[in-house]
Amino acid sequence: MNAWTRxxxxxxxxxxFREVPAPAPGAGEVAVRVRAASVNAADRxxxxxxxxxxxVVFGIGRPNTTRLGCDFAGEVESVGPGASRFRPGDRVxxxxxxxxxxxxxxxxxxxxxxxxxxxxxVPEGATFAAAAALPTAGMTALRGIEAAGARIGAGxxxxxxxxxxxxxxxxxxxxxxxxxxVAAVCSAExxxxxxxxxxxxxxxxxxxxxxxxxxxxxxxxxxxxARPLRENLRALRPGGVYVHLGSVDRGGYFSPLTGVxxxxxxxxxxxxxxxxxxxxxxxxxxxAELASMLAAGTLRPALDSTFALADLPRALDRFERxxxxxxxxxxx
Numbered sequence: 001m002n003a004w005t006r007x008x009x010x011x012x013x014x015x016x017f018r019e020v021p022a023p024a025p026g027a028g029e030v031a032v033r034v035r036a037a038s039v040n041a042a043d044r045x046x047x048x049x050x051x052x053x054x055x056v057v058f059g060i061g062r063p064n065t066t067r068l069g070c071d072f073a074g075e076v077e078s079v080g081p082g083a084s085r086f087r088p089g090d091r092v093x094x095x096x097x098x099x100x101x102x103x104x105x106x107x108x109x110x111x112x113x114x115x116x117x118x119x120x121x122v123p124e125g126a127t128f129a130a131a132a133a134l135p136t137a138g139m140t141a142l143r144g145i146e147a148a149g150a151r152i153g154a155g156x157x158x159x160x161x162x163x164x165x166x167x168x169x170x171x172x173x174x175x176x177x178x179x180x181x182v183a184a185v186c187s188a189e190x191x192x193x194x195x196x197x198x199x200x201x202x203x204x205x206x207x208x209x210x211x212x213x214x215x216x217x218x219x220x221x222x223x224x225x226a227r228p229l230r231e232n233l234r235a236l237r238p239g240g241v242y243v244h245l246g247s248v249d250r251g252g253y254f255s256p257l258t259g260v261x262x263x264x265x266x267x268x269x270x271x272x273x274x275x276x277x278x279x280x281x282x283x284x285x286x287x288a289e290l291a292s293m294l295a296a297g298t299l300r301p302a303l304d305s306t307f308a309l310a311d312l313p314r315a316l317d318r319f320e321r322x323x324x325x326x327x328x329x330x331x332x
Contacts, residue, residue, distance in 0.1 A: 003109025004312050005066040009049035011320075012313035015068075023105045023113035025080035030116045032092060035074040036132035037107040037309075039319045039328040040166065041246060042280070043068050047316065069107030071095050073122055073131035074332075083116035093131035093291075094119035095282040108312055110332055120287035123295035130294060133301035133327040137166030139286040140278055144221050144243045145174045147276040151219040151241050154179030159210065159235070162223030163199065164190040166327045167245055169302050171221045172197040177298055183217070185210045185224070190325050193302055211235045221245055233274060243276045302326025 001022045006014045025031045046068060049055050058064060073093035076086045086092060095118050096106050105113045122131045144167075145152055152158055158175045162168035163184035175182045176198025184199035191202040203210045205224075211231045220232050223245045232242045293299040304325050307315040309332040319328050 001110040002309075003106075004068060004309075006047070006063065006068070007066060008062055009047070011048070012316040014047075015313055015316075017310060017312070020109070023111055025078055025083065025113050027080050028082045028115050028117070029080040029113050030076055030083050030086050030092070030119055031078045031111060031113045032072065032074045032119075033077050034072045034107060034110060034112055034309075034332050036128040036329055036331045037069050037072040038132045038135075038137075038166075039315055039330070040070050040136045042070055042136065043108075043316065044319060065106070067106035067108065069096070069109070069112070071132055071135040072107035072112055073128040074112075077111065079116070085116050086119065091122040091128070091131075092119045093122050093128075093134065094287060095135045097282075108309070108330065110309070117284050118282045118287070120284065120291045123291050126294055129303060129306065129329050129331065130301045131291075132329060133166070133303065134290045134294065134299070135282065135287060136280055137327065138170050138290040138299065139283065140167045140245055140280050141170035141174055141221075142286050142289060143278040144171055144245045145178070147243045147278055148219040148221070148241050151239070152178050152180050156180040156218040157183070157216065157237075159183045159185065159217045159220045160199075160223070161185040161205075161210070161221070161226060162246070164193045164197070164302070164325045165223060168221075168223040169193070169197050169326055170299060171223065171245065172199050173299055175219075175221070176200075180219075183210070187323065189323065193325050197300075197302070219243065229275070236274060241274055241276055243278060245278050304328050306331060308332075 003020045004015045004017050049058050076088050076090040096114050152175050158180040160168055160171050163172050164186040172182050172184050182199045183201040184194035185203045185205050186194050188204045194202045214234055215237045216235050218237050218240045220242045306329045309330050312330050315328050315330050
């Protein structure tokens with residue numbers, strides 16, 4: 001089979017499309033012929049080895065994984081012992097085991113092997129592209145909604161930053177579906193997409209101070225991590241919650257997430273429950289919920305662009321540029 005590999009950190013140019021051994025499923029695992037895979041922030045972080053402090057996990061001198069790709073959709077080719085939920089020919093979507101660590105099989109290739117527990121059936125009538133767009137971004141957004149709890153509901157005022165990217169776009173849709181009044185922070189050019197996702201107010205990130213009003217929001221779902229935590233907390237209503245859903249890679253040794261983690265740990269130690277952090281670990285329960293919402297039309301993945309698998313470097317280059325709206329897909 002053919003797959004994208006690399007042996008060093010760097011941009012898309014370090015990748016090579018070459019033949020590698022076809023994976024075979026072990027106990028509880030499923031081999032899937034990949035038809036579509038989506039690009040995530042984790043792919044960029046792993047590719048570049050950024051922030052540099054994360055190389056303790058990614059590999060200090062050189063990357064400990066030669067492969068990339070977290071999320072995919074395709075057809076089951078074979079199953080290992082104990083993976084009885086699926087049969088050859090089933091249409092499935094899901095994630096790899098752990099996108100940050102060992103040199104496991106990954107999604108930017110013709111085939112992938114992953115535990116059956118990290119797969120769900122593609123809903124009837126849904127495309128592989130739509131299903132492949134869901135796992136990491138959709139599960140992160142769902143966890144953000146769950147972390148906010150009762151603060152997101154009918155009549156609640158919710159702020160979402162990075163509102164027209166993968167995670168942010170799903171977060172806007174999910175909050176709006178729960179009856180919240182969603183203020184979406186994005187570029188002026190992406191305002192139409194934010195409104196289509198359900199935002200009742202669109203804030204131009206380049207011209208408006210979205211945290212300028214004190215005690216304005218019941219919940220803040222922060223994907224962009226563009227403003228200090230203290231400013232976000234000031235913009236919360238009494239009893240409101242700030243949910244950190246991600247961070248933008250700006251190079252260097254640390255990312256904005258580092259400061260949020262340290263600050264939130266201190267506040268939790270002091271009994272402040274206003275700050276919540278969301279992990280991106282795959283979970284079958286959330287995949288099943290995403291599949292149900294895709295089937296019902298509650299979630300509508302916005303696709304920024306689609307590339308052939310052989311053009312993965314172009315897809316990654318597109319991801320690194322400003323103005324991405326929704327998910328970027330590669331199809332095999």
